[in-house]
Amino acid sequence: MIDDAKIKSFLGQNGISPLPKRVKIMQYLIEKHNHPTVDMIYSELLHEIPGLSKTTVYNTLKLFTSKRVAVALNIEDNEIRYDADTAIHGHFKCRVCDGLFDFSLTQDQLPDIPMQGFSVDEYHYYLKGVCSSCREKGLE
Amino acid sequence: MIDDAKIKSFLGQNGISPLPKRVKIMQYLIEKHNHPTVDMIYSELLHEIPGLSKTTVYNTLKLFTSKRVAVALNIEDNEIRYDADTAIHGHFKCRVCDGLFDFSLTQDQLPDIPMQGFSVDEYHYYLKGVCSSCREKGLE
């Protein structure tokens, strides 16, 4: 359980008015760190926040990513997943069980790309394949 | 202009019957290497292949990616882009002009995956930011 006040001040520091629903959504992202879709956030928080609208979840996530307190992951073909961990790290997608795993990746492990004159503000390293659990079960 | 016969034999070698529309679509991908969307392929090839259906483009690209003669790129939020270059390389997306640029990336530049027992068959390294051309123009 993460301190409500901490999240509020964190949002505030990043130029986001810490309204109750925003705090709950950020709390969900941080506590679960399950790379949820909008629909997962919406349907799970609906129990806790009656009357929550899916549009609000969309609006809030757009705000979060624009303020860089969350990152949008495009590792799926059809929907966006969200991550409150904005530090550089990698993602592995299992194409059998659809699981999405983090793996660590430090800035200096990243290939040095000589992009003269370019400014880079997002790094995404996605791997796809079959996870160990699925391989042990002989699925492939 | 790439040799038609070369594309036919390439498709054949990869278990794809080299039907005329498939050859044209592969030729488009190779010659333009512009990371097109389905719609770009469809609307541009429609001139050359009257009566082409968008469904056929979808079907063909699904076949190509399943046979691994093309790769689907999920660098955009809303649509998939395709690449006939299946060798490992990186992609940079400019969020001002929406340009999508290749950059070279060798297998041994990639960080090791610290995940024992996983099998990896796709590597995607995406960078986002502002390209040099847009920066020179003072856009940001």
Place this chain on the structure above:
DNA sequence: TTTCAAAATTGTAATCATTACAAAAATATG
């Protein structure tokens, strides 16, 4: 060449994530 089964293509309708937008509600400020 004719025949015919299998594979491919087409057009249309459905699906589904996301966005647009205007009305209603909540919030902040004096």
Place this chain on the structure above:
DNA sequence: CATATTTTTGTAATGATTACAATTTTGAAA
């Protein structure tokens, strides 16, 4: 409290992708 501003909601639109049945094309056998 009064009121301007911001946020939320609900619904409708958008747009990419998929499902699917009917039609056409293909390729091999006869």
